[in-house]
């Protein structure tokens with residue numbers, strides 16, 4: 280057991296590497312193009328936790344889907360270790376599915392409604408042959424207890440569970456495969472604040488106890504700060520700022536990050552109300568900086584030059600021509 284994964288030295292090869300990844304969707308029978316991801320550069324090392332933060336439509340779920348090989352990138356490269364995510368042989372695909380657990384945005388929709396909690400948890404254990412048949416019920420009980428569900432949940436089907444309980448089952452199912460990486464998309468959104476806090480504590484403990492790497496998608500900077508050592512702030516398909524969470528929140532470099540912090544300073548305040556100014560459509564991005572229509576710092580060159588994600592210090596990256604003072 281590794282109880283201090285946050286202090287672990289960076290491994291030689293990251294688990295995931297994304298190199299200038301683009302994802303375009305064709306609209307209107309191919310007459311228009313929507314840029315859901317644009318120039319994404321990202322790595323995730325073993326045991327690292329990364330929050331993807333941004334308003335609805337900024338490309339968070341698309342980034343996760345491309346990273347997991349569920350959708351192909353339109354351009355650029357996505358690597359898991361040195362190979363493709365998802366793997367290319369049957370054996371590699373099976374290994375990837377076990378090592379990288381994905382908790383879907385729609386946790387309820389991702390669970391077979393006819394299966395009991397016990398069956399939902401036994402399935403990945405059996406599929407990946409992680410326990411002898413006789414040991415599976417004991418392991419299922421262990422998982423149920425680990426995510427803080429009462430033992431009498433075993434026989435229940437998803438329709439009989441509350442929203443919070445469904446998310447716990449989704450977390451338990453993710454853990455059942457004994458993964459190295461957990462990717463969770465908006466896993467606490469829409470829950471009561473107290474239930475959110477319980478689930479966040481659970482995820483944080485799991486990450487610390489088991490040294491799991493985690494990608495946590497959230498529209499909530501407070502959640503990101505609580506759970507993840509690193510944060511990537513997304514705006515219209517681009518990572519506009521990335522760095523250690525406490526540094527980014529203490530001293531944001533991108534005007535958008537600062538705007539988010541000023542607009543939504545509270546832990547439980549969701550990013551449903553937008554900042555001042557109009558958001559362009561991802562299907563009709565303006566020339567120059569995509570944040571220009573909402574930026575207080577915009578200058579004439581921001582209308583011509585599209586700022587790409589660049590490294591400003593050893594651990595801070597920003598996509599802005601005139602970053603805030605560091």
Ligand SMILES: Nc1ncnc2c1ncn2[C@@H]1O[C@H](COP(=O)(O)OP(=O)(O)O)[C@@H](O)[C@H]1O
Nearest residue numbers: 304313315334335336337338339340341342561
């Ligand atoms: N399959 C798709 N076809 C067309 N557009 C899509 C598709 N999936 C996502 N998009 C668009 O891509 C952008 C990013 O979406 P998404 O990744 O779901 O954002 P987020 O998870 O941050 O809310 C949005 O403009 C969305 O409408």
Ligand code: SF4
Nearest residue numbers: 568571574581599600
């Ligand atoms: S590049 Fe210009 S418009 Fe864009 S965020 Fe920076 S200052 Fe604002």
Ligand SMILES: [Mg+2]
Nearest residue numbers: 339340341384
């Ligand atoms: Mg999403």
